[in-house]
Amino acid sequence: MVLDVSNLSVQIRGKAGVIHPVDDVSFSLRPGETLGLVGESGSGKSMTGLALMRLLPQPAARITQGRITLAGQDILAFSDRQMRSVRGRDISMILQDPQTSLNPVWRIGAQVIEALRLHAPGPSTALRVRAVELLRWLGIPAPEARMRAFPHELSGGMRQRVVGAIALSSAPKVLIADEPTTALDVTIQAQFLRLLRDIQAETGLSILFITHDFGVVARLCHRVMVMYAGRVVETGPVRRIFSAPAHPYTRALVASVPRLDTPEGRLPAIPGQPPALWSLPSGCAFAPRCPLADARCHLKAPPTVVTAPGQSAACWRPVA
Amino acid sequence: MTRFALLRLVQSLVSLFAITVIVFGLSHATGSPIDTMLPDDATTEQIAALSRNLGLDEPLWRQYLVFLGNALQGDFGMSLKWRGQSAMGVVLDRLPATLRLGGLALLISIAVAIPAGVVSAVRRGTWADHLVRGFALFGQSIPAFWLGIVLIWIFAVGLGWLPTSGHGGLAHMILPAISIAAFQIAALTRLTRSAMLEVLDTEYVKLARIKGASETAVVWRHAFANAAIVPLTYFGVLAGSVLTGSIVVETVFGWPGAGWLAIEAIRARDFPVIQAVVMFFALAFLLANVLVDLLYAWVDPRVRHG
Numbered sequence: 001m002v003l004d005v006s007n008l009s010v011q012i013r014g015k016a017g018v019i020h021p022v023d024d025v026s027f028s029l030r031p032g033e034t035l036g037l038v039g040e041s042g043s044g045k046s047m048t049g050l051a052l053m054r055l056l057p058q059p060a061a062r063i064t065q066g067r068i069t070l071a072g073q074d075i076l077a078f079s080d081r082q083m084r085s086v087r088g089r090d091i092s093m094i095l096q097d098p099q100t101s102l103n104p105v106w107r108i109g110a111q112v113i114e115a116l117r118l119h120a121p122g123p124s125t126a127l128r129v130r131a132v133e134l135l136r137w138l139g140i141p142a143p144e145a146r147m148r149a150f151p152h153e154l155s156g157g158m159r160q161r162v163v164g165a166i167a168l169s170s171a172p173k174v175l176i177a178d179e180p181t182t183a184l185d186v187t188i189q190a191q192f193l194r195l196l197r198d199i200q201a202e203t204g205l206s207i208l209f210i211t212h213d214f215g216v217v218a219r220l221c222h223r224v225m226v227m228y229a230g231r232v233v234e235t236g237p238v239r240r241i242f243s244a245p246a247h248p249y250t251r252a253l254v255a256s257v258p259r260l261d262t263p264e265g266r267l268p269a270i271p272g273q274p275p276a277l278w279s280l281p282s283g284c285a286f287a288p289r290c291p292l293a294d295a296r297c298h299l300k301a302p303p304t305v306v307t308a309p310g311q312s313a314a315c316w317r318p319v320a
Numbered sequence: 321m322t323r324f325a326l327l328r329l330v331q332s333l334v335s336l337f338a339i340t341v342i343v344f345g346l347s348h349a350t351g352s353p354i355d356t357m358l359p360d361d362a363t364t365e366q367i368a369a370l371s372r373n374l375g376l377d378e379p380l381w382r383q384y385l386v387f388l389g390n391a392l393q394g395d396f397g398m399s400l401k402w403r404g405q406s407a408m409g410v411v412l413d414r415l416p417a418t419l420r421l422g423g424l425a426l427l428i429s430i431a432v433a434i435p436a437g438v439v440s441a442v443r444r445g446t447w448a449d450h451l452v453r454g455f456a457l458f459g460q461s462i463p464a465f466w467l468g469i470v471l472i473w474i475f476a477v478g479l480g481w482l483p484t485s486g487h488g489g490l491a492h493m494i495l496p497a498i499s500i501a502a503f504q505i506a507a508l509t510r511l512t513r514s515a516m517l518e519v520l521d522t523e524y525v526k527l528a529r530i531k532g533a534s535e536t537a538v539v540w541r542h543a544f545a546n547a548a549i550v551p552l553t554y555f556g557v558l559a560g561s562v563l564t565g566s567i568v569v570e571t572v573f574g575w576p577g578a579g580w581l582a583i584e585a586i587r588a589r590d591f592p593v594i595q596a597v598v599m600f601f602a603l604a605f606l607l608a609n610v611l612v613d614l615l616y617a618w619v620d621p622r623v624r625h626g
Contacts (some may be wrong), residue, residue, distance in 0.1 A: 055526065059445070080535075084532045085532060087529065087531065088531040089532060095526060097523055100522060100523040101523045101524055101526075102524055103524040103527075103542055103545070103546065104546065104620070104621070105545050105546055105621060114531065114533065114537075115532075118533060150621040163527065166527065166531060167530065
């Protein structure tokens, strides 16, 4: 395991009280594996990603319990200085919006070179050469010319490649990709995903891919983890998640994905709204929207049970 | 870029022209200088003679054209109060003292306000933030002349560390410079703080942290490089206010600069000197703003290319 997360909880103190956007989350990531992290907005996907980088919004949010083991190191025990040397080098991240991820007043070259210099200092000329190589590796045409460009002179797809180049500059073991294609055109999306897959095949990179797009999950991920109201409700191999989801929420999600091979008609939607994190029901958080829920579901939070090899669900009444 | 600079230059010239009209109009609206130049018992003939002599009997528009033509050559006429000296000469004589004082005030403002605003934003909600914001509110609420008097009372009269007033070296400049700077520090601190708060929340600052950049690099090289455009915009106002602020503060401290000169000239209805002073202040204000626009383009590549 290159990344092992156990019982991770994040707490945010706000005006509405204390909430847990990440609640007792456990998972692990094998070398070269892509784990899809799926869920609705506010389910805790992005907070989980930021917690792994130890870049939660300060001072409101903090990690209250759990362990994060990255390449054998317990990074929650690290000092800020140690953590800075881990960021970008061992674990890195691509953010959702390439429009705003690059510093508007820095040249592209300077932004890539800074990332390189932080983890492998060297003479400027050598760094420059490496930066150009990196941009070329990410499929950016005429990289020498692009080095002198400012972010606003590039297209969205090119910008996201630059962000990718920065994130991958120091050959991290783990990449957290937080909806990196959501803001891109569909064709550009496909190109970017192919690029990620090629890079993964070449380097053995492990990817935690945060998304709400099941199409992307199907194309890219080996395993899927579904979150709801800060908790992991189901984990399993991508094939099982699509063909035999165990948790009623996963089933509802998969059923609401538009497909080309079924007749037209209204897409099934999940009734109701996700619960507010400051007023979670006492039992299973999904129970109020769940067609299978019984009295026990409303009273007591369900345990996580293994429903098939490699597949588990936090549910009293999993569909085996 | 060159087109941008040229355009700004032309706009400034138009403003300058408008200012000449206002300066000319206002100074004539305050009354005739003849009243202060002749004794109370002067005869009508004496008044008419002096009016003719000074060209004050001509129609206003002709007076204006003469004024404009001369002003373009730097000639505002002879001072009425300081006999035998040209208005331009009187102003040029006092200008260096004002620029020295204003320069020091500007330096103090920037040196205090930028770090204070940045720290306040980075440590949002902590005691340091509350302290800075408290001082900023205080600084913006007190008038410069009052602060000047209090500073004299404490540091000159009470403690005897610094001179009460007058022209001299750095020791003479400290209290008046602080009096001028106080308001600017407050305004600039608040601007810097809010600009930084906005920028610190952006994705590119997050990406800088993801890279593993140090907090200093994140705050100054990534965040402040972007936030700087806001305090920079204010710099044009700042440079102007420092000059106009000098009018009151120079009087309080007896600093013989252009501000003090302006007050004296107004008291004596010395039109040529008033006009020369105001034109100089206006020119300084415009230059500062053109400079800001050019710096803008230098700081933000999007302005440069837009």
